[in-house]
Amino acid sequence: MSLRPDPDALGFVLIDVARMLRSAFERRIVTAGLGLTPGEARTLVRIATLExxxxxxxxxxxxxEPMTLSTYLDRLQSLGFIERRPDPADRRAKLIHTTPAAADIITSIRIEQIELMQLVTSGIGEEDLALMRERMKRLRANLAALEEDSAALALAKEAGR
Structure with a gap:
């Protein structure tokens, strides 16, 4: 194994693809004239998935960062697309919900996402896409486990002081 950096190593390719995909999504949202910033659009879709x-x-x-999210939420709430509700389990916390007014804009954002992904995955067969999705989910799960292990290790070190 060579220690020389390889620009086509999996890690580099993943980082490049993620950066380029995000940039392409942001351009589409800006040019689609939806009245949202790319960050607000990403936030609204994520809220819809984590209702x-x-x-x-x-x-x-x-x-x-939570403060960045708070800025997006303030704007989405002012547009009537989301609402913050008290968490019955913790009065200090808020639960975020989309409103019926958000349905059309979420659909428009999803159309932009779908069209972009059709362009990006052009020439890749359905079977290969399904396999790629499964492998990416495995990478995500492995990375999440690493984060959990790191957090647990940090807590253990803190407790040992």
Whole structure:
């Protein structure tokens, strides 16, 4: 195994593809004239997939800071697309829900996502796409386990002090 960096190594390719995909999505959202920033569009779709989740959980899934999410939520709430409801288990926490007014804009965002992915996956067969999706889900699960292990190790070290 060579220690020389390989620009086509899996890690580099994944990072490049993720960066380019995000950039392409952002361009589509800006040019689609939806009246949302790309960050707001990503947030609204993520809320729809995590309906009724806490703000912190949504921020973690998106890989953004809670304060950044709060800014997006303020704007989406002002547009009538989401509502914050008290968490019955913790009065300090808020659960985030989409409103019926968000349905059309979520559909428009999803159309942009679907059309983009059709362009991006052009020339790749359905069977290969399904296999790629399964492998990516495995990578995601492995990375999540690493994060959990790191968090547990940090807690154990802290407790040992």
């Amino acid at each position: 009724g989740s806490r703000q912190l959980e949504i921020a973690q899934h998106m890989g953004i």
